[in-house]
Amino acid sequence: MESRNNVQINLSIPEQYRNLLRRMAAERVMSDPSEVVTGSSIATELLVTALKEISGELNKEGESHND
Structure with a gap:
C-alpha cells in the first residue's frame, strides 16, 4: 500500500467487526x-x-488506472 501523504482517521465499528479484523490479522x-x-x-x-x-x-481486474 502507498504510504505517501497518509493521514490518520479514527473510526468506530461494531465489536464483531473489530474481532473479525483481529482474527484475520492473527491468521496472516x-x-x-x-x-x-x-x-x-x-x-x-x-x-x-x-x-x-x-x-x-x-478497473474490473483490480488494477489501478494510470491516468
Missing part, C-alpha cells in the same frame, strides 16, 4: 510469522480498496 501472522499485520492494517487495506473501486480508480 500464523501463516507468515515474519509479517507484521494488525487489524488496523487490514482495515486500512479494505477501506482504501473500497474507496478506489467507488471512485473508479480500479
